[in-house]
Amino acid sequence: MGKKLKITRKSKKIILGICVTAALALVVGLFSYIYVADHNTLGRKISVYGLDVSKLTVPKAEQKILKSFQNRKVVFQEDGAEVYETTLGNLGYSINADDLRSQLEDLRKKRAADRHLLATQEDYKIQYQLNKDENQEKSVLVSGNFGDKERTASVDAAVQYDEKQKKYVMVNETQGNMIDEARLKAYVDQTLDSVFQTDLLGDDVTVTMGTEVYQLPVSAQSEEMQNKLTNLNARLDTYRNMTVTYTFGSETEVLDGSTIDSWLKIDGENVSVDQNQAKAYVENLATNYNTIYVPRTFHTSYGSDVTVSDNEYGFQIDQEGELNQLLQDLETGTPVTRDPVYSIAGMQRNGRDDLAGSYIEVSLDNQHLWLYKDGALVTETDIVSGAPTPERETMRGAWPIAYKASPYTLTSDQYGYNTTVTYWMPFVYGQGLHDATWQSSFGGNRYKSGAGSHGCVNLPKDQAAIIYNAIDGGYPIIIY
Structure with missing residues (x-):
């Protein structure tokens, strides 16, 4: 049988002393580690916007955050397929380094002042300032970078004349898929701004492209188009409701709206009076109502008719002056009653009778x-x-x-x-x-x-x- 090992009281005291010393060393080391980690770094179990920066000094945490932000991917999708990929850095976005360093230092001090023996995981949403290179962003967001699919331009709404309805009608717009680079940039900025509010350093950003980034056609419902439609039809109504009543003493001749309507020239959105037709009307008016410088047949007091060739009495319509006045009248849209514009006027008349009994x-x-x-x-x-x-x-x-x-x-x-x-x-x-x-x-x-x-x-x-x-x-x- 072997000999039984006996531990003396003195040995027990030595062993106990060694264990206590080791435990104290361990505790001291732990507290030293905690002190250093909590005072010289951002601390244990810490992340910023989901990015782990535990036990990193402020400069190292800064660099990690800056790099993570700039390398964050931005993926563009259109019609369910990926059409382009870039990074925030390529888009000209960056975090202001000076401001970030200041925010991280404040965070370090805060955590150092509130250290705990047992750390729990914490994620911080610190304030930040973003810088953006507008020219860099524009150079990336060009339509040529977004796939080689065939694109069609948008077609604006239009007002056109309908011959059957005899009025202007609205033709609705057509939305195309041609990229509007200015709208694309605005949409990307809006999307990223929304993402950054809660997810500054997260996963890839997906930008779903649709009508928000396409060339926007002029809408049929826009105030501009509705006003144009109203004004053009009102102009047509102005002409069609217009009358010019010519007075020849007690007799009249009326130029009515249906005749004026037949003179209208409609070229796209331009509505005008065909001056050749108006001129022909004035010429016919002169033919019918001019009484001077033409042979005059006169019913004598003897009851017979005689014709005199030297006829220098009567009325002569100033055709150029009358045409100008007529065109002015038509533009006003207000019905008028008046004598024709005469170059020569007799004393009085009653229709084609320029003597009227005197x-x-x-x-x-x-x-x-x-x-x-x-x-x-x-x-x-x-x-x-x-x-x-x-x-x-x-x-x-x-x-x-x-x-x-x-x-x-x-x-x-x-x-x-x-x-x-x-x-x-x-x-x-x-x-x-x-x-x-x-x-x-x-x-x-x-x-x-x-x-x-x-x-x-x-x-x-x-x-x-x-x-x-x-x-x-x-x-x-x-x-x-």
């Missing part, structure tokens, strides 16, 4: 004169007209009385007379109506003898007074 009628063959006013006979009288020779005959035709004067001296170097008359009413080429007290009688064939005038129409003085007081300058006279 005129002087002279029959040279019968040596007789009638004065009518508003359809009523004012007076009639025999006359003495010019002698029937080429030099002295009274002109046949129609003219306005140029003016009237009382008294008036008639002179002629050619015929050697100087005579004052009481009533003078000239009509053409120095010829006129006047009293002739030197005539012993009027009418008959006296004008064919030496009693004939030099072209004037001689009147008894009382008849000259009646006529003079009844008319004004512009009064028509028809001599046949």
